[in-house]
Amino acid sequence: MTPTTRRSALAFIGAAAAAGLAPPALAQTQPRPAFGYDDVVARAAERAATAYQPPSTTLPAGLANLTYDGYRDIRFRKSEALLGGPFTMEMFHPGFLYTRLVRLNIVRDGVAEPVPYEASLFDYGHNTFNPPLPRDLGYAGFRLHAPLNRPDVQDELIVFLGASYFRFLGRGQRYGLSARGIAVGSGEPNEEFPEFREFWVQEPAAGDQSAMIWALLDGPSLAGAYQFIVTPGEFTTVEVTATLYARREVPRLGIAPLTSMFYVSENDRRFKDDFRPEVHDSDGLLVHTGGGEWLWRPLRNPATPRISSFADVNPRGFGLMQRDRAFEHYEDLEARYDLRPSYFVETIGDWGEGRVELVELPAPDETYDNIGAFWVRNEPVRPGQPLKVAYRISARNDGSELHGGGQVFHTFQTAPRAHGVRDAPVRPDARRFIVDFTGGELPYYLPAAKEVQLAPSVTGGRIIGTFLVPHEQAKGFRAGIDVAVEPGKTADIRAFLRAGDRALTETWTFPWAP
Known part of the structure; x- marks a missing residue:
């Protein structure tokens, strides 16, 4: 596949040379360093040292008033995809809920080249815009494709769209939950939503197995630099490195x-x-x-x-x-x-x-x-004290391969009484929790079920009864825990299975208030 910065990027390079921005003699004697993560870190530090400037959310009326179906009718033309090698890149058009614009760049041979907006990259379906859309409109986000599920098909791999959200897929998966760059005051009334304002996507070589993406994040409380290394596979991974600079103290x-x-x-x-x-x-x-x-x-x-x-x-x-x-x-x-x-x-x-x-x-x-x-x-994160953090996110299925012990398969709750006994008294301050454990060494212990013990505990309440029985269908065990709690209080319940002093399963934990 031909590497693409396409005609827009070539035009940019020609214009820059014509304007004298990169004199040939200087370029020969003093080649500039290759663009990379450190450049984004420097920009984040500069951004955090100035007052926060929220991005404009003003779009042409035709885009701002798009319905859900109207927005879905705007499609990127597959033939215009960027990048090369094993990865292709498509952009998202602004409109509907996506009113914030981001800057996109391709890093080719160490040089960051902007990706200008071009209406010809999109099929607008039944949408018409009068007056025509501005030529310098911009993009709402982007996505990468790669041969994820079969070697001859470019499947959607990862999406960056909206605030600092990104989603990615492993083999055979459908989109569900999302990851975010950072969370400021999540669950609180005045939660902030910092945004990725600019991206740089490294043009991959033919043999590259991973995609490299850098991003600049900005928000009222902080700015930050991010590096994402995306490796497609059965359990696609995204390795994240971030450096954050606070404008003001962030306690949570x-x-x-x-x-x-x-x-x-x-x-x-x-x-x-x-x-x-x-x-x-x-x-x-x-x-x-x-x-x-x-x-x-x-x-x-x-x-x-x-x-x-x-x-x-x-x-x-x-x-x-x-x-x-x-x-x-x-x-x-x-x-x-x-x-x-x-x-x-x-x-x-x-x-x-x-x-x-x-x-x-x-x-x-x-x-x-x-x-x-x-x-x-x-x-807390304080101004003048940059926070550096690194982690790896993987797209799993049930996650059973993460640890070798037994896992919780089901959690149920019901009244603490025998089934089928309608007239049995029920304590209003009590509840029965039924937990199914499966996997690990539990199948080995099924023929000798008496060797397995339930280890329950509770804070804020008391355990008034338990049981543990083999669960042949799940190749594991079913545990029952009856808990009583005083009105107005909450119990934190924990339980795991053990054989002697050795834990056989993960620890199930659950809060409950009557």
Whole structure:
């Protein structure tokens, strides 16, 4: 495939030379350094040293008033895709919800060359614009394609569109949750949404297996430089390096934030007027602590906003997972929630003391991204103290390959009484939680089930009964925990399976108030 900066980039180079911006003699004797991450870091530092200037959101009326269907009718012409080698690049047209424009550049032979807006790159479908769109309009974002699912087809790989959001896919997956560059005050009334204002995409060589992207982030509280190394595969990975500069003190900065949707599931059935048994992009938070413990926290759609914290030192990783992959648990032929990816963040380097925070907001339907997860340092981010952070995000399926122990498969809750006994008294201050564990060494222990013990604990309440039985269908065990809580209090329940002193499973944890 021919490397492309296309005619617009060639015109830019010719114009720059004609204007005397790059004298040939100087270029021969003093070649400029290749553009790279350090250049973006310098720009972020300069940006943070000045007052924040919000970007313009003014678009021509024809674009600003586009409907959802009208915007979908604008398509990038596949024949005009940029880059070369194993990756191709397409741009998103501004309009509808996407009113903020970003600058795009291609880095070729170490030189950053702008990608000017050209209306001819798009098929506008049934849309007509009078007056015509301005020639210097710009773009809303971009996406990369690569041979992800088969070697002879360019599949969509990663998308950068809107604020600091990006989404990417592993093999056989459909888009679901999103990652973000940073989160400032997530779940609070005055949450900020810093934006990627400019991107630089490295033109790949024919043999490159990864795509390199740099981005400049800006927002009221901070500016930052980002490097993304995107490697497609069964579990596509995005390695992120960021340097952040605060304009003012940020006490609660969400690092490596993930955003998802949870509406209804087996453990939360408040909404019943829907033929689909479950509706969610993610069903649980998975945490790998600095001490090596694996925690599983099922997600909820709460009646009021909730923030849960998991204190740690140098965490190894965390992620929002779509662990349930059974189509019949969703019955949605269009959304295919069973194919949505899980994103797991693996930390790189020393992250210090802090906490993984889980934000759960009420959602009246499935159109709301009401779930957030990220790392918060105990120390605030202050002006004059740049924060450097690195991590790797991978697009997983159920995540069973992340650790070799048993995993939580299902979480249910019900009244603490025998099934089929309608007249049995039920304590209003008590609840039964049923947890199915599967995987790891649990199949090995099924013939000798008495060797496996349930290890439950609770704070803020008390355990009034438990049971543990083999679950042949899941090749694991089903645990039951009855918990009583005083009115007005919340219990934090934890449980795992063990054989003697050895843990066999991750730790299930769940908050509950009567």
